Amino acid sequence: MMNELVRRDIFNEIDRERQRQDAKWGFPRNDLGVTDWATILTEEVGEVAEAALMFQFEQAPVDPLIKELIHVAAVAVSAIEHYGRGGTKEQGHA
Numbered sequence: 001m002m003n004e005l006v007r008r009d010i011f012n013e014i015d016r017e018r019q020r021q022d023a024k025w026g027f028p029r030n031d032l033g034v035t036d037w038a039t040i041l042t043e044e045v046g047e048v049a050e051a052a053l054m055f056q057f058e059q060a061p062v063d064p065l066i067k068e069l070i071h072v073a074a075v076a077v078s079a080i081e082h083y084g085r086g087g088t089k090e091q092g093h094a
Contacts, residue, residue, distance in 0.1 A: 010070075017074035028082060037079040044072045 021027075032040075048068040054060035 012075060013070050014073045017070050018077055021074055023077060041072065041075050044068065044075050052059055
């Protein structure tokens with residue numbers, strides 16, 4: 001079973017990444033629709049796959065893989081925050 005302190009540290013890393021994303025891109029992103037969020041998330045998942053291959057087959061360190069997994073989680077949280085704000089489908093809200 002995962003130690004609660006470790007889980008809290010992971011969530012803190014995801015939150016720091018969310019803050020970095022907001023500083024870079026702004027929030028809320030009303031210019032993004034559902035397909036935009038899916039595209040951004042898919043791009044991040046692709047980076048996870050690349051880092052996983054490097055880790056498994058080229059003895060790369062695990063840190064880049066962890067970093068990309070945090071990016072995936074942060075983008076997913078951002079999309080959840082975005083849709084949680086309400087609005088119309090035309091604005092990219094559910």
